[in-house]
Amino acid sequence: MMRIDDMKIIEHQSIAANTFRLVLEGDLVNEISSPGQFVHVQTGSEAHLLRRPISISEFNQETKQCTLIYRAGGEGTKLLSKKQAGDKLNVLGPLGNGYSLPEQASSCLIVGGGIGVPPLYELSKQLTGAGHHVTHVLGFQNKEAVFLKGEFSELGLTFIATDDGTEGQKGYVTDVIEQLNTAFDIVYACGPTPMLRALQSRITNIPLFISLEERMGCGIGACFACVVKQTGNEQNYYKICCDGPVFAAKEVVI
Missing domain, CATH: 2.40.30.10 (Translation factors)
Structure with a gap:
């Protein structure tokens, strides 16, 4: 409530x-x-x-x-x-509506970018607490922008990507993911729209859940300031603040 x-x-x-x-x-x-x-x-x-x-x-x-x-x-x-x-x-x-945990034991990939990383920490805590296996790939601009690296590492294998290579691997989170020799059952992500769009185009054979970042007015769905088009009917929109911010990637056009 x-x-x-x-x-x-x-x-x-x-x-x-x-x-x-x-x-x-x-x-x-x-x-x-x-x-x-x-x-x-x-x-x-x-x-x-x-x-x-x-x-x-x-x-x-x-x-x-x-x-x-x-x-x-x-x-x-x-x-x-x-x-x-x-x-x-x-x-x-x-x-808003958050992430749901898998009903069966799963291998989960968590992908965060910049200020989209914070909500994924509670998600990872709950996933590991429920017995799921979690791997994290987190992207930042540079070493000075990195946070929660140690906290995520305590929960599971954690990879860092930075734009300039001052921490972890140079490049994008998608570069790191392509090098992982691991099969995942489900992917959870939060971060800037270009990152989410890249994941949406690449991850099509397993469930992908994304949390959308958007400027908001009221936060309760009254002002229609934060909307995203619905897949299959782009004349209809979801309100990110109350229908999301978490969506199945296949449900939205970003």
């Missing part, structure tokens, strides 16, 4: 170039039902009325805490990065 909560900031720190880890505490966490959901955060400035959508990287309902990882790129998120432990943050959520 969606709710609005004034959540307490427990931790807030920089973990990579312009990237921050924010730990929040509040009753809203009890409503989170699946990895891949997100929240809409109020930055606290009258000059920035629209909330900022941020994916949930990790949550623990026993402690009522959740972790958000975001990039401070625009004025709103830069303002958010100035918040300190002990401050309150007005949060709307949880929003």
Whole structure:
């Protein structure tokens, strides 16, 4: 159930170039039902009325805490990065539909790009906890932008790709995937649209689930600001904020 909560900031720190880890505490966490959901955060400035959508990287309902990882790129998120432990943050959520876990034991490939990596961490934790085998391929611009490498490595084999080759393999996540001599049963991905489009064109023989990144207005499906065309009928659209953000790749035209 969606709710609005004034959540307490427990931790807030920089973990990579312009990237921050924010730990929040509040009753809203009890409503989170699946990895891949997100929240809409109020930055606290009258000059920035629209909330900022941020994916949930990790949550623990026993402690009522959740972790958000975001990039401070625009004025709103830069303002958010100035918040300190002990401050309150007005949060709307949880929003959207997340990832579903396989019913049978599976070999899973998780593919993340940039700020699309965070929601995949909770997904990987739940997959490994349920007995699935997980491999991660994560892409970043450069070494300074890499985060959660150690955390993912504790859950399964982890490969890093960077645009300039300063960390891991130089190139794209698709370059790494092509070199893996492994058969997978299912693929989960989140990242920039060009990355998702490349995966969609290459992975056609096994299920591929993708989480779409998009600018949002209301976050609850009322404003139609975030839409994606439906496969088979491009006159119809899904609303990413409430129909997604996670879709079977075969369902959408990206």
